[in-house]
Amino acid sequence: MIKPPVEELEKYYKTIRAPKMRLILSVQAEASRAVRGWLDSNGFLELLPPIIGPVTDPGIRGAKQATIDYYGKEYKVMSSAILYKQMLATALDKIYFFSPNIRLEPIESAQTGRHLVEFVQIDIEEADVDYKAAMATAEQLLSHTVNHVAEKMKKELDQLGRTLPRFRTPFRKITHAEAVEILKSYGEPVNPHAEIPWPQEEKLSKIIDEPFFIIDYPRGARGFYDKEDPARPGILKDFDLMYPEGYGEAASGAEREYEYSKVLARLRESGENPAKYGWYLDMLREGIRPTSGFGIGVERLTRYLCGLKAVWEARPYPKVAGVYSP
């Protein structure tokens, strides 16, 4: 747990003048170029991200959505553009965008060093592929980006005191159940039916000191759009990609549930009235292609590349839960 530097955040116009910030933001810009370069040359089409819509991804680990008044109707600011990614991949095959997201996270997230209320995800989605293909894309993209930045930004990274390990594919894969067992053997029992809590995730990322996937989360641990494996009821075809060295989650992805009746039943798990998802359900009812995809947090990527203590160092004007800063 790290305390956010409230004063530095409140007077951010001063904080950003520190020489270190120029280094960090240059690394970030280079990483973004590397990501775009790799995706563009692999046939992914960059699109403009949605900012608002009638619905967004429902609550993620207790985070609240931001609401705006849209000509008398409530619209949501994207907490994740996942529903749109399914729309776009169905139409355009392989897509990505840099998607700004808002999640009003619980106050305790302010001290994880890994959560911001406002952040950017590189959102990637591909039609007609399974989650293994999505993992292959994720590991190649991340390896390319990390190795490229390590080389191209060596001077900046040296000044930041950061040496990056060389990433090699394929990454190791462990199941969620195995992750739970490993943590248990290290004296860290966790709920086998839930996502791995933040401190334990960090610990696991130190224990397995190389980039790795946690795959096959249990149903109930993730959103309704992660596909349940028909051959293994209760198990989802999804993954988290983890950084080594205790930096925790890099990306989160899945094969998507895309059949109307299955989505409807899964939507009930969040206790919501499916009617709220109007356009999305219309789209599913009329039929979409199966898709898989993932999202990489830009600030977390920057934090890892630069070896920073917290994500609030990894972007301009960071918003930390409960802190009123510009």
Next chain:
Amino acid sequence: MKTSSIISLLLRLFRKPSALQSFRKFVQQYPVEELVSKATKGRQAIFPLSELDEFGKAILGAPIYLEAPLRYDTLEKILIVPPLYTPLRLKKMEDLMREPLFTDVETTCTIGGFSSSLPVAVASMGSTPVYNKISLAVSKASAKIGIPIGIGENVATVWGYSKRVKPSQPCFKERIMAYLDNLRDGFGGVFIQQSVEDAYDELWNRVYSDPDITPYIYEGKVAFEVKLGQGAKPGLGGETFVERETALRLSEKYSFDADPKTTNKQMYERHSAPGTYTPEILRSMIRLLHNNYPRAKIWIKFGPYRDLADVAALCDEEKVDAFWVDGKEGGTGLSPVTALKDLGLPLLAVLGKISRLKQRVDMDFICSGRIIDGGDAVKVLCFGAFAGIGRPVVVAAYANGGDGVEKYFEALKTEIQLLTSAVGKYRLQDLGLEDVAAVDRQLALDLGIRSVYD
């Protein structure tokens, strides 16, 4: 007599002429007088010999008999049956080095992860104006006494989250903070419901990320209560009447008997959905709650459904903290008459199922449904459940404000202590099926207890 003043108070809240008739019936069929007496006199009301008119009643037993036979068995058909030989009293005497008194009965307990000064919890009452109006008094009084309280569904959606949408009606945040800010040290906790419509506004996410509530979540004082049903109307959703102005504001989130945008009438029926469940949906829903709100406790509010045993077993497996079951006599808020008459299992049937379930699950059960006095509460405790209280606090609050609620609970505590000590027990967990008997042999057999004639 204060009864009449309550009725006039209640009536002011309603504009329909038929309300008078409804309230007359309510007063006839519900022990309003008894509750008003407790709310104004507190413990004194337990000892009727202190007043002549009450003395008459005690001798004649007027309120003991039912006016008309009910079509199903109620707690009235069970009696608490003390023995002379009381080994646990002897044990208590050894501890105390004197003869134990009823005041030596320890009423403190843990309910659904909250510590409570009494084996009771205040039911989740929702947005209904009659309750919402007095909800702050009930919240404060329950906090002072140190018992858990629920906040029912639709409060934030209908009356606002942190700002009042109507000057006379407290909003959600006022209700929760009136309780949490006044909480007796080391006691209590609040459980919050979210209807399908509240989910539209993400009530639980909002609570979980609210800086004013966060410290209490850290202290373990907050639970989220999944509402699966309600006593008098299992299988049906929430129903209420709202004025046009409210109907217009809520038209996106609820369904109404007529579209307030195109029709113009004084009151609109507001329907909310009961929600659709399968074992997979419920299991995943509970797991999702544990996943999303690791610091909150999870309570389940169940209606008198016939598959109680299956659902309770699933909830126990998924480690919910408390499982609340309304008998059909409870959760009567704005239920259709036909449902009140014919829908669901009566409390006694629910208790029978729970006493059998308690042999294999160790989750906390809370039962409600016309539980009014200490006798009712002790009977419920004997079957292995805690007592859920709803209507009595409403009547007590209308009779004498927050003070009335405190006095009601003070009286309830004394009655629980009296009856528990009468069977020779001084810890609530020692109460068991041996302490009750049915006045009917078949009922005794069905419930696995003795008949009074055995």
